[in-house]
Amino acid sequence: MRSRTGNVGLPGWVFVPAAAGMLFVALPLVAMLSRVDWADFVDLVSSESSVAALRLSLKTSTISTLLCLLFGVPMALVLARTSFRGQGLLRALVLLPLVLPPVVGGIALLYTFGRRGLLGHTLEVLGVQIAFSTTAVVLAQTFVALPFLVVSLEGALRTAGQRYEVVAATLGARPTTVFRRVTLPLVLPGLVSGAVLSFARALGEFGATITFAGSLQGVTRTLPLEIYLQRETDADAAVALSLVLVLVAVVVIAVARPGRELR
Amino acid sequence: MSLEVTASIADRHLDIGLEVATGEVVALLGPNGAGKSSILSVVAGLLRPDAGSTVLNGRVLTSGSTWVPPHARGVALLAQDPLLFPHLSVLDNVAFGPRSSGRSRAESRATARRWLDEVGATELADRKPHQLSGGQGQRVAIARALAAEPELLLLDEPMAALDVAITPALRQVLKRVLHSQTAIIVTHDLLDALLLADRVVVVEDGSIAESGACADVLARPRSGFAARIAGLNLVRGRWDGQAVRSDDISVTGMPAESDLAPGDAAVAVFRPSAVAVFRAAPGGSPRNTVEVAVSAIEPHGDQIRVRAGSLAADITAAAAADLDLAPGSSVVFSVKATEVAVYPA
Numbered sequence: 001m002r003s004r005t006g007n008v009g010l011p012g013w014v015f016v017p018a019a020a021g022m023l024f025v026a027l028p029l030v031a032m033l034s035r036v037d038w039a040d041f042v043d044l045v046s047s048e049s050s051v052a053a054l055r056l057s058l059k060t061s062t063i064s065t066l067l068c069l070l071f072g073v074p075m076a077l078v079l080a081r082t083s084f085r086g087q088g089l090l091r092a093l094v095l096l097p098l099v100l101p102p103v104v105g106g107i108a109l110l111y112t113f114g115r116r117g118l119l120g121h122t123l124e125v126l127g128v129q130i131a132f133s134t135t136a137v138v139l140a141q142t143f144v145a146l147p148f149l150v151v152s153l154e155g156a157l158r159t160a161g162q163r164y165e166v167v168a169a170t171l172g173a174r175p176t177t178v179f180r181r182v183t184l185p186l187v188l189p190g191l192v193s194g195a196v197l198s199f200a201r202a203l204g205e206f207g208a209t210i211t212f213a214g215s216l217q218g219v220t221r222t223l224p225l226e227i228y229l230q231r232e233t234d235a236d237a238a239v240a241l242s243l244v245l246v247l248v249a250v251v252v253i254a255v256a257r258p259g260r261e262l263r
Numbered sequence: 264m265s266l267e268v269t270a271s272i273a274d275r276h277l278d279i280g281l282e283v284a285t286g287e288v289v290a291l292l293g294p295n296g297a298g299k300s301s302i303l304s305v306v307a308g309l310l311r312p313d314a315g316s317t318v319l320n321g322r323v324l325t326s327g328s329t330w331v332p333p334h335a336r337g338v339a340l341l342a343q344d345p346l347l348f349p350h351l352s353v354l355d356n357v358a359f360g361p362r363s364s365g366r367s368r369a370e371s372r373a374t375a376r377r378w379l380d381e382v383g384a385t386e387l388a389d390r391k392p393h394q395l396s397g398g399q400g401q402r403v404a405i406a407r408a409l410a411a412e413p414e415l416l417l418l419d420e421p422m423a424a425l426d427v428a429i430t431p432a433l434r435q436v437l438k439r440v441l442h443s444q445t446a447i448i449v450t451h452d453l454l455d456a457l458l459l460a461d462r463v464v465v466v467e468d469g470s471i472a473e474s475g476a477c478a479d480v481l482a483r484p485r486s487g488f489a490a491r492i493a494g495l496n497l498v499r500g501r502w503d504g505q506a507v508r509s510d511d512i513s514v515t516g517m518p519a520e521s522d523l524a525p526g527d528a529a530v531a532v533f534r535p536s537a538v539a540v541f542r543a544a545p546g547g548s549p550r551n552t553v554e555v556a557v558s559a560i561e562p563h564g565d566q567i568r569v570r571a572g573s574l575a576a577d578i579t580a581a582a583a584a585d586l587d588l589a590p591g592s593s594v595v596f597s598v599k600a601t602e603v604a605v606y607p608a
Contacts, residue, residue, distance in 0.1 A: 163346055169333040170307055170340040171411040173363035178334075181359070185350040 029246065036243055037236040044240035052218045053226035054244065060134060060222060061202040064141035068198040071142075072149035073191070077179075079150070080157035098147040105143055106211025113139060114212075136213035137220050141202035148201050149194040156190020157183070192255075200252045204245070265445050266415055270305045270315035276469040277301050277312075281447075283415070285320070288441050290460035290477070291449045293488055298469040299449040303417045306447070307340050308333040320414055334363075339413035343424045345400035347392035353403050354379070354388040360411025378406035382436050398429035402436060409440055416441075418448040422455065431606070434458060438607070453481075453495060454532065458606055465489050495532055496574050502529040506551075507605055514551050516603030523607050530606050537602035538576035540569055540586060541595040550597045557592045571596060 037044065044050070079091055097105055111117045113130040123130060130136050164186060168178045184191070206224040213220040215229065223245060231238040265285035271278040277298040283289050291299045304310035306317055308324065308331060316326035319338065324331040339360070347356045357375035362368065379385050382402045392400060401421060408416055421437065422430045438459055441448075448459055456463050457477050464474045465488055473480060473489060480489050481497070500509030504525040507514050514531040523529060544552045555571035560583065562568070567583040569576045576596055578586075586594065 163342075163344075164348055166309060166333070167340065167342070167346045168348070168359065168363075170309075170336075170338060170413075170417075171360040171363055171407065172334050172337075172339075173359070174334050175332075177363050181363075182348055185348075 032239060032242060032246070035239050037240065040236065041240050041243075044234075044237045045244055047237065049217055049221075049226060050230075050237065050241055053221055053223045053241075056134070056137070056218065056221065057203055057223040060137045060141055061199050063138050064145055064202040065195055065199045067138065067142045068146050068149040068202075069191075069195060072146055072194070072198070073153060075146075076150045076153035076157060077183075080154045081162070094150050095147050097144050098151070102140075102144055102205065102207030102209075103211050106140060106208035106213075109136070109140060109143060109208060109212040131212060132214040132216065132220060134213075134219055137209055137222060140208035140212045141205045144205055144208055145198040145201040148197040152190050152194030152197060153187060156187040156194075159190075160186045196252050196255050200249060203248060266306070266317075266319050266447075268302070268306055268315065268317045270302070270312035270317070272301060272305075272310070272312050275301050278470050279466070281464060281471065283445060283447060285445055286443060287462060288444070288446045288448060288460045290456035290463045291447060291466055292451075292453075292456055292463055293466035293472075297466045297488075299466050300419055302466070303340065303419050303447065303449060306415070307338050307417055308336050309340075337414040339408040339411050339416050341404055341408045341416065341418045341421050343420045345392070345395075345397075345404035347395075347400055347403055347407070349392050351392075352388070353384070353390050353392065353395070356392065356403060357407045357410050359407060364411070374410055375406070378410040379403070381409070381440060382406045396429075397425050398433055401425060401433060405433075405436060405440060409444070414445065416444050416446040418446060418450075420449055420451065423451065431604075435607070454606065457481075457497070457530065463489075494535060494575070496535060496538065498531040498574075500529065500531070502527045502605065502607075507531040512553050514598070514603055514605075515600040516551075516605040517601065518605040523605065527607055531603050532606065533598050533603045535563075535568060535575040535577040536566070537598050538574070539597045540576050540578050540582065540588075541597060542586060544595045545597060550599055551603065552595050552597045554593065554595055557588055557590055557594055559590060560588055569594070 045054075075094060079087065079094070110131060112119055113123065113136070114120050115124060115129070115131060117131075120131075130139065160183070164182050165178050168182045169175075173181065203222075204224055205222070206228070209220065209222060210225055215221045215225045221229070223241060227238050227241045227245070230241065265287070266281070266283040268282075269280040275298060279298070279302060281289070281302065291302065293299050301310060305312050305315070305325070311330070312325070317324040318326070319336065322331075323329050324336050324338075347353070348359065351359070354372055354375050357378055358368070358371035361371035361374045366374070376385070376388065379388055382405050384399060384402045384406060387395060387399055387403060392403075395403065401424075405421070418437075422433055425433065434455065441459055448455060450456055460477060462474065463477045463480045465472045465480065467488055478499075498507055498509055498512055498514050500507045500513075502508075502518070502523050502525055505515055507516065507529045514533075516531045516533070518529075539550075541552075544554070553574075555574060557569055557571050559570040560567060561570070563577055565580075566577045567580055567588075569578060569583070569588060571594070574596055586592075588594065
């Protein structure tokens with residue numbers, strides 16, 4: 001193995017498990033591709049239920065991503081730019097959905113927004129019914145995707161540091177101006193990759209959605225749910241739809257690949 | 264008084280009181296960690312002192328529960344690194360201050376162009392910061408700080424991160440723009456204090472050790488730090504095109520800037536270690552020589568410092584023995600013209 005200049009070189013044995021690991025990631029994709037029924041591919045992914053699921057997935061994931069931005073950006077700012085007692089605890093709490101099994105998240109949401117949940121009665125009085133609606137899908141997706149945005153952005157904010165913000169303030173810029181004209185442009189790559197990761201996570205959401213929102217065609221049955229259902233009746237359709245999600249994932253990684261610098 | 268600040272910070276062992284008059288440039292000198300940068304941070308509103316007050320042109324910025332945030336203070340800060348906003352062009356960087364104070368884009372850019380012109384960086388207007396050299400970046404940063412029209416400009420070692428070859432040119436820019444600006448400059452470099460500041464304040468161990476006109480502090484240093492940095496030889500006089508002439512000495516040297524005209528006030532600076540000592544004037548070489556009477560001989564590190572009035576020479580112990588020096592001896596101090604830096608004063 002040739003090593004680049006300036007590299008001290010790796011022990012040779014490292015390449016064996018590394019290659020095995022890469023194979024482990026790549027092989028299932030290849031296996032899936034080998035099972036795609038190319039002749040009927042277009043028909044399979046353009047059935048009424050498939051299109052409805054894809055449309056619902058794109059719509060809810062987009063709204064979830066916007067909600068993540070709306071709440072996640074301020075959360076990341078507070079975590080990265082202030083210090084207060086209990087901040088570590090708060091950060092751990094924000095990251096919880098990242099490690100929590102999505103089904104558990106779905107149950108937690110159900111007991112918060114469900115009809116007999118913590119806020120359910122209040123919401124019912126207000127005439128709002130969330131559980132088993134498209135709104136529930138959005139909430140489930142936002143719940144699991146939010147940490148991705150917060151983590152990416154907080155990291156970007158810490159890396160960017162406050163030196164430019166300090167300079168901007170001493171030049172007479174108010175905090176909002178500093179945020180808009182200095183902070184935001186500096187962390188834009190981190191913000192974009194965070195938003196893309198959130199979108200991807202929302203798009204793939206399954207556990208919390210099926211627990212909290214159910215699986216009603218056109219209302220709460222997103223693409224992952226559709227794939228899971230189809231697998232039992234029409235395996236070819238499931239594979240074809242899976243490929244659609246793989247393609248979306250590839251696009252997402254291409255957009256959000258790390259190491260891109262703002263120039 | 265333009266600025267009156269008192270501040271104490273227990274963590275940093277800082278306890279100071281400082282006043283700067285309108286239009287005055289004060290140099291804060293002192294060893295690393297003495298608290299110079301902390302003083303700037305307090306004045307800029309970036310660091311809250313345990314106790315103290317800051318009053319700028321009659322406006323209370325810090326006192327008891329009063330706390331004016333940095334953006335509302337009218338205090339601009341220029342640091343070691345230019346810290347130009349990487350996503351904005353040079354022009355928009357300089358226009359940032361005026362823009363933030365609510366002026367239109369066109370008006371802000373016009374102001375920015377004027378300041379870029381002032382620091383000799385007009386041609387850089389359309390570049391991005393990453394296309395600038397360190398010296399160019401700092402010129403632009405100076406323009407940006409001044410375009411914000413601060414009542415007080417704070418400079419935190421503005422030339423410390425630059426190549427020594429370009430500091431003289433930048434120092435000239437600063438000298439020009441600080442002419443009518445109230446400013447505090449933190450520096451390690453005696454020349455900055457000498458050429459840019461009206462007054463020197465020496466900070467040691469978190470308190471002010473001494474304060475006074477630059478020449479006085481150097482001539483009669485009362486603090487350890489001032490005494491250490493006062494080691495340079497300085498000859499003040501007028502530039503005649505070749506040499507700096509004072510009443511009793513003429514020193515040929517290299518002007519750091521070409522815009523020095525004959526008749527201008529100038530200062531020639533050279534290190535004691537560049538001075539050779541002879542019993543009689545050496546012939547032939549392009550050296551400055553001056554006949555002096557030795558006033559003191561003292562150890563200086565592993566060398567011998569020979570003092571003669573306001574001048575000093577560092578020579579080896581062997582050379583001192585050869586010369587058979589004693590206070591009162593008549594000797595010739597000699598320094599190569601290439602070792603002498605000449606600055607406008």
